[in-house]
Amino acid sequence: MENLSFKIVTKTADLPSNWDEVAAQNHFLQTPYLQVLEQSAPTNMHCFYIAIFKNSTLIGVALAQYLNVHQLDSFGERDKCLKTALRNFIFKNFASHVLFLGNNMITGQNSYAFSIPIDLASVSEILVQSSQALVTYFKEKKVNIHLVSFKDFYEHCSVELKKHHFSTLYEFNTQPNMIFNLPASWKTESDYVAAFSKKYRDQFKRAHKKIEGVEVRELDVNEVIHYEEAIYKLYHYVAQNAPFNTFFLAKNHFSTFKKQCGSRFRICGYFFEGRLVGFHSLLLNDNVLETYFLGYDETIQKEKMLYLNMLYNMTKFGIEHGFEKIIFGRTALEIKSSIGATPVQMSGFIYHTNAIVNKLIPKLFKRLEPETAWQQRHPFK
Structure with a gap:
């Protein structure tokens, strides 16, 4: 040209x-x-x-x-x-x-x-x-x-x-980038779970049983600001324990993102005994749902299977909001494939x-x- x-x-x-x-x-x-x-x-x-x-x-x-x-x-x-x-x-x-x-x-x-x-x-x-x-x-x-x-x-x-x-x-x-192409016929989480083989349907049920007692809710901008220090601490723990990093986010990144992008950026908090023990975040990009950074308290993560439940919750959000696919990124390849994502x-x-x-x-x-x-x-x- x-x-x-x-x-x-x-x-x-x-x-x-x-x-x-x-x-x-x-x-x-x-x-x-x-x-x-x-x-x-x-x-x-x-x-x-x-x-x-x-x-x-x-x-x-x-x-x-x-x-x-x-x-x-x-x-x-x-x-x-x-x-x-x-x-x-x-x-x-x-x-x-x-x-x-x-x-x-x-x-x-x-x-x-x-x-x-x-x-x-x-x-x-x-x-x-x-x-x-x-x-x-x-x-x-x-x-x-x-x-x-x-x-x-x-x-x-x-x-x-x-x-x-x-x-x-x-x-x-x-x-590879782990991508979950969501069938148009799935409208609810029940449709998703029904598609599992018995082994993975049992995994889904076991994970949901483990997370009982944990309150999961989306955070509005004021809550993101309120919990900013805790959110960053949870993020930083996960990031620091990754195999390789070229950057660490600024401490005000999540609140800035929420202020700037509003409903296009979602943060979901996980609370146990009144304390924030985890979060995941999502970016809404036209018909594609992009998973963003997350964090968790390692001592609670294992007991409550927080990470696996985060993957299920992000998938549920994608299905119920009519997204065509979910971009899960390059980490934790095996567990992401267990919930339906495939390598690209x-x-x-x-x-x-x-x-x-x-x-x-x-x-x-x-x-x-x-x-x-x-x-x-x-x-x-």
Whole structure:
């Protein structure tokens, strides 16, 4: 496509007036969400907004994020082994300044949107040019970007992107995105449970029996503000015990999100003996329900099977509100498959700005990527 250009914006106040019209199909590229990132992004993250024009008309929008991984005290403390220590050393010293074209905080193809049909050759060109412009921007600020990553593309897109300006980039596949495509015939939770085989129907009943005594309710904005410290503590426990992290949310993230996005962002609290012991959060993105961050008290989690019940509750919400699918993300693959989600492979593309290191990326990436052995479950009749 000819006559394409782009402009990189650093503040949402400076976005073109019709930005949200172009981003209409993806709430995670619209101003309310971008303002959440602007006001409560992780402390080691800075966001950039890319306006794409054909002649002088805005036709596309994209998101980029810079992460200074060196600012993190911990990348995740679950795994204690030599490989993890080596990985952390390399990230600190050779990959601490990372530029993402896309959204590193959520899973899925959320990096760009266009208001008109556009070929992937043009998409790949604009994204690569944008990344180069941002690398130059940081160089002028005496910051050398180490890694540039183009995040999360479904297979049909990645195949086409490789034919064009992504052809020299290293394609990587991390853990799959767990997605639950909800049958249109399901209208209630009972329809969902009826579809289980006996083994998984028994699992559902056992989990619901375990959670007795726990009050589950959606939190309004005032409650989110009231419980903010407790919510963050629960989130941080889970995040810190993940195998790998490149950021930690700001403490005001959940309240900011609720204030900005209202009913598009839902937080559900789990209370036991009057105390908040867990929460899950959901993002309503058109006909797709996206699971967001959650947290729990580990001492209660095991006894009450909180995590499994959260998965069931999020699925129930998706069914009863008529969503076509639920994006469950890349963690806890086996348990998510046990409630009905299936793995969908997504690709990313990456390069190192140091030409010598870039040649080693294929070998380094395979050695450093955390491995997860899991067995897919098939819960339905």
